[in-house]
Amino acid sequence: MEEFRPKYFFVLMFPAVLVLPFPPIVSIIALILALFNISILAYAGEKKAKKNLLNPLLLIGILVFLLDGITGILRDFSFEPFVRESRLSFLVIPLIFSNAYKTLKRLRLAIMTSFVIGLVGYILFSYGYLIYFYNYLTNRSFAINHYLKYDLTTNLPNAYHHTYLGLYLSFAILILLYYAYYDKKISVKIALPLAFFLFVNQIFMGSKITIVMSVLLFVFVLGHHHIIGTRKAILKGGILLMALTALAIFFTSSLKKQGLLSTMDNSINFRVEAWQCATRLIGENAVLGWGRKNGANALDNCVATEMKGTHNQYLEEFLYYGIFGLWILFFFVIIWRKSSSDSLFRGLVAILFILTFSENIFSLQRGIIFIAFFTSLFYFGHFDPSER
Numbered sequence: 001m002e003e004f005r006p007k008y009f010f011v012l013m014f015p016a017v018l019v020l021p022f023p024p025i026v027s028i029i030a031l032i033l034a035l036f037n038i039s040i041l042a043y044a045g046e047k048k049a050k051k052n053l054l055n056p057l058l059l060i061g062i063l064v065f066l067l068d069g070i071t072g073i074l075r076d077f078s079f080e081p082f083v084r085e086s087r088l089s090f091l092v093i094p095l096i097f098s099n100a101y102k103t104l105k106r107l108r109l110a111i112m113t114s115f116v117i118g119l120v121g122y123i124l125f126s127y128g129y130l131i132y133f134y135n136y137l138t139n140r141s142f143a144i145n146h147y148l149k150y151d152l153t154t155n156l157p158n159a160y161h162h163t164y165l166g167l168y169l170s171f172a173i174l175i176l177l178y179y180a181y182y183d184k185k186i187s188v189k190i191a192l193p194l195a196f197f198l199f200v201n202q203i204f205m206g207s208k209i210t211i212v213m214s215v216l217l218f219v220f221v222l223g224h225h226h227i228i229g230t231r232k233a234i235l236k237g238g239i240l241l242m243a244l245t246a247l248a249i250f251f252t253s254s255l256k257k258q259g260l261l262s263t264m265d266n267s268i269n270f271r272v273e274a275w276q277c278a279t280r281l282i283g284e285n286a287v288l289g290w291g292r293k294n295g296a297n298a299l300d301n302c303v304a305t306e307m308k309g310t311h312n313q314y315l316e317e318f319l320y321y322g323i324f325g326l327w328i329l330f331f332f333v334i335i336w337r338k339s340s341s342d343s344l345f346r347g348l349v350a351i352l353f354i355l356t357f358s359e360n361i362f363s364l365q366r367g368i369i370f371i372a373f374f375t376s377l378f379y380f381g382h383f384d385p386s387e388r
Contacts, residue, residue, distance in 0.1 A: 008107060010037035014373075015111050016118030019168050021125060021158040024365055031089070031369060035096050042100035055098055056334045057379050061090040061372075063327055068292065071321050075288040086365050089372035097376040104381035109185055111377065112175045116194070119172050122165075123201050129156050152205065163359045164366050166206025169198050170214045170351055171374075177221040178344045208267070209358050213351055270307040271358060277302035278315040282322075289322035309363070313356040316363065328362065338379050345378035 014034035018027050063070075064087050097104060133155065153159050173195045180191035199214050206214075281290065281298050290298055299310065299319065310316040317325030332353055339345035352361070352371060361367035 007041065008037070008110070010034045011041070011107060012110050012114045015115035016121065018370065018373075019115065019118040020121055021156060021160070023158055027369060028365070031373070035092065038100050038103060039096055041103045042096075055094070055379075056330075057338075057376065058091075058094040058098060060327060060331050060334065061094045063324075064331075065091040067321055067324055067327070071288050071324055072291060075291060086363075087368055089365075089369050093372045093376045094379070097380045101380045101382070104377055108377070108381050109179065109183075112179070115168075116172045116175055119168055119198065120194075123198075123205075126152055126156060126205070160366055162205060163207045163210070163355075163361065164370070166202060166210025167351070167355060167361065167367075167370070169202040169206050170210045170217065171348060173198050173202075173214050174217055174344065174347045174351070177217060178347065181221055181225050182343055207359070209355060210351075213354060217347070270305050271311045273305060274299070274303050274307060274310050275312055275315060278310045278312065278319050282315065282318045285322060286318075287322045289318065289320045289325065292320050295320045309360050311358055311360065313360050313362050316360055328356075335375050335379060342378060342382060348374060348378065 010030070010033040014027075014030045017030040067087075130152065137155075153162055176186065176191040176195040176198075179186040180188045180195075195218075199211075199218070202211055202214055277299055281295070281302065289295060295316075296309075300308065310319060314325070314328060317328050319325075321327075332349065335349050336346070336353075339349050352375075355361055362371065
């Protein structure tokens with residue numbers, strides 16, 4: 001790993017700041033400083049490098065940033081709002097990263113390490129908060145079914161939604177497994193226990209679908225390395241899988257008794273209703289969509305429950321922008337093809353693609369910054385101008 005130097009400070013600070021419980025403005029400032037830092041590093045170290053401005057990821061970013069203005073003009077000659085400022089990251093980050101591929105490649109592992117450290121810091125801060133909460137702020141005794149929805153997500157200062165925390169934790173687990181078993185830059189004795197530590201916390205802090213994705217990551221990576229091979233490896237793999245199964249049964253039984261799984265049916269029913277309403281509304285304005293404001297209002301009037309939004313990013317894009325919502329499919333095609341030689345990148349793409357079916361992670365600043373930063377990092381971090 002590239003040794004830490006002061007000139008990399010803001011680049012390496014940002015991933016940790018992004019996942020720590022700071023106000024959103026702090027993450028934005030940290031991102032600006034990181035981009036400025038990368039720009040300086042790229043200017044100093046990559047002057048002779050061939051520029052990569054005309055690339056599909058940047059073109060998609062330009063379209064996404066201007067999408068509200070384009071569809072508004074075509075739909076009803078409305079110029080307000082002309083741009084969606086929350087999606088500015090899709091434009092700015094690829095623009096800067098496209099000229100810094102050597103720097104990004106050199107700092108890749110350090111950036112991933114910063115991200116994992118930030119998540120561990122969030123978890124430890126949560127522990128401290130819960131101790132303080134139960135000793136000084138409430139008369140209630142500790143109850144595990146309050147851990148996620150109430151005592152942590154609701155009251156923890158600057159806590160963010162469990163969907164994003166689950167996404168971050170799944171990605172961190174992927175990072176640890178990748179660098180332990182594939183790139184072999186982190187010891188398995190360090191990476192695997194830390195990955196299990198993150199997973200146990202994800203059960204209580206993360207969204208359900210991200211927990212499932214993390215289980216699949218463990219099964220795929222550990223199965224591939226411990227089951228496929230000699231008889232001894234098969235025996236070790238069998239013991240490992242039985243242990244994972246027993247652990248899953250234990251946690252499922254415990255969570256069911258504590259009531260943490262009682263909301264699953266409601267969550268599924270809410271989503272099905274939202275998807276049905278969104279599909280029907282898309283059919284009414286399939287070409288140019290409803291626009292953000294009108295689309296959100298129409299969906300709220302259609303859905304009988306208190307759940308807000310489509311809880312499906314694909315449906316939301318088509319609801320708001322009609323056929324222009326196809327951008328999100330092109331986005332995934334572009335990054336999927338680019339990730340063909342990068343297992344870590346491909347794993348992230350798979351996580352995002354699956355999660356987008358049940359959540360709107362492209363709609364809020366926390367999700368947008370994460371997606372734009374890390375997809376751009378991977379996309380340009382292994383770019384070779386000689387390939388063009």
